[in-house]
Amino acid sequence: MKKSLFIAVMLFVFTFPVFGAAAFAEALDKNGNSVTWTFSFEDGKNVTKAKNNAIKQLKQQGHSNVKAGATTTLNKGFFAVLYSAYWVEGVLRNSFAFGFSSKSVEDAQNEALKNLKKIKGWKEDQGYSVNKTGEF
Numbered sequence: 001m002k003k004s005l006f007i008a009v010m011l012f013v014f015t016f017p018v019f020g021a022a023a024f025a026e027a028l029d030k031n032g033n034s035v036t037w038t039f040s041f042e043d044g045k046n047v048t049k050a051k052n053n054a055i056k057q058l059k060q061q062g063h064s065n066v067k068a069g070a071t072t073t074l075n076k077g078f079f080a081v082l083y084s085a086y087w088v089e090g091v092l093r094n095s096f097a098f099g100f101s102s103k104s105v106e107d108a109q110n111e112a113l114k115n116l117k118k119i120k121g122w123k124e125d126q127g128y129s130v131n132k133t134g135e136f
Contacts, residue, residue, distance in 0.1 A: 019045040020075035022136055024098040025054035027063035033094040036061075037069060037081060041136050047071045070098035070115065077101055078135050080108035084128035088121030095119050096131065105133045 021044065026037040040054035051068045058066045082097045097119065099111030109130065116122060 019043075019073070020136075021045055021047040021050040021071065021073050022077075022079070022100065023047065023050035023054045023071040024069035024079075024081070024096075025051065025058055025066055026069045026096050027058045027061075028065040028067065030065070031091075034083075034096045035063065035094075037096050037098070039079065039136075045073050047073060069096065070100065072100040074100055074102055074136075076136060078103070078105045078108040078133070080105060080112040080133045081131040082109070082112045082116050082128045083131040084116060084119075084122060084126065086122050086126035093121060095122065097128075105135075108133065 020041060022039065022041045024037055024039055027035045029035050036058070038054050038057045040050045040057065042050040042053065051071055055066045055068060078101045080099045083095070085092060085094050087093070095116070097112045097116035099108045099113070099115060101107035101111055116128060117124070
């Protein structure tokens, strides 16, 4: 009994650091356009904490309209942020899209592109640029 409890505790202690959570948040202007974004990483598999910290960072910078952009429970991996300025019914819109991957930056960019395609009014022929990529 003591031996199995010891093994269970040791597994918990040594595997705990392999869990993580990351999140993006973005600030929006009064028209719903993306203004800026931030990234937060937290040890432990606590997506809510990572998301709340990302939102908090933007609010501390003075932004009032802030929302979570994307989250992951990856402990390490790659991220990509895409940016697009595009026209919807004669109005210029600005949006960021976020993606994560455990494989590569290119895969993270593909995930971000999938998220960009979900934005109402955005069309692929209007283009996008890679705002930032990285590793965490």
